[in-house]
Amino acid sequence: MPPISHLYLLLIALAAAGCAERDAVPNTPTVTDDLGRTVAADLPARRVLTLAPNLTEILYAAGGGPALVGASQADDFPPAVGALPHYGTYPLDVEGVVALRPDLVLATNQVNNPDDARPLADAGIPTYFFSFDAVDDVPHAIRTVGALVGTEAQAEAVADSFETRIRRLAARTDGLDRPQTLLLIGNEALFAFGDGSYTQELIAVAGGESVTADFAGEAVTLSEEFVLEAAPEVIVGTFGADFDLAVWRDRHPAWAPVPAVREGRVYSIDPNLVLRPGPRLADGAEALARLLHPELGENGGRGVWGCGGMGEPECGRAEEAASEAMTAPTPSPNQRIAQSANHP
Secondary structure, three states: OOOOOHHHHHHHHHHHHHHHHHHOOOOOOEEEOOOOOEEEOOOOOOOEEEOOHHHHHHHHHOOOHHHEOOEEOOOOOOHHHHHOOEEOEOOEOHHHHHHOOOOEEEEEOOOOOHHHHHHHHHOOOOEEEEOOOOOOHHHHHHHHHHHHHOOHHHHHHHHHHHHHHHHHHHHHHOOOOOOEEEEEEOOOOOEEEOOOOOHHHHHHHOOOEEOOOOOOOOEEEOOHHHHHHHOOOEEEEOOOOOOOHHHHHHHOHHHOOOHHHHOOOEEEOOHHHHOOOOOOHHHHHHHHHHHHOHHHOOOOOHHHHOOOOOOOHHHHHHHHHHHHHHOOOOOOHHHHHHHHHOOO
16 A cells, blocks of 8 residues: 555544534534435535536536535536646545545546545545436436535526426427437447436437437447447537548448448537536537437527527526526635635
8 A cells, every 4th residue: 555645644634623523513414415325514515526527517507616615637617617726536636635625525426436435534524426327317416516505596596497408308309200329429439328328318308219228337338330230320429529520431431331421410519518417418418409400400599499588587597597607706715715714
């Protein structure tokens, strides 16, 4: 085992001392996370860290941006995270997390190892795990985060807006012909999603029929032969902004007879809109629907794909609240110091 630094031991001791004071207070609130773990934490949490980018976006959308005191190296949205101190999550930089003295850490088992909670618990830091197996888990997580950080009203408005957008999109694509759809991860290996992934529901909401829906588990590695046999009519992948269909065809010459390849219906989509189960997943569903059903057209953006201009002004207000939450400025260093002083 590598030696533990003196700094780490000191940080553990300081955190444990603070935790001992909090533990002395009777009736510390407990909550149950998505993994069934009992989490004891002083709520609402005032100093929060997240271990996955989708949780950072959820925290901001729920109105908890001011509580975020650091960001992982993978975080890039909203832009305010760039001003925060950073730490690693692969592997978890325990010293970096402990040094930021969070009241609560948010994690997801789709990205983080549940064992990462152990060294944080040793430092007196509780970790709440989320799991995203269905699209509905996103608004559930937004509401839960709002409850954890004391911003329930804003979180409820944002979650309602997300649900309305998904519901309206599903209604618009209901009854349309559903093209056989293959959703791929990346541009090298043939990584796709199985029946345990929320992306199956995402494809259905967008008006497609997934060709990998019968595979067990969240992720699957496909063969070239499978794609030939499945004959998808549309292929959508997180291929990057520089995606070139001609180059892609050269990479997969055997797929020339596949309908999607033959008809030129191979598209790249922003990975952050479909691979991060967070508030922008609604944008991802709408973007995917436009690729699967170009006959629907852009047609004014939010007015058609979201909830604006649909006779529900309160839904439009909720979307504006969500947008403001995602772009709210992060507290300055002086504000964070003051916040820390008021919450030992």
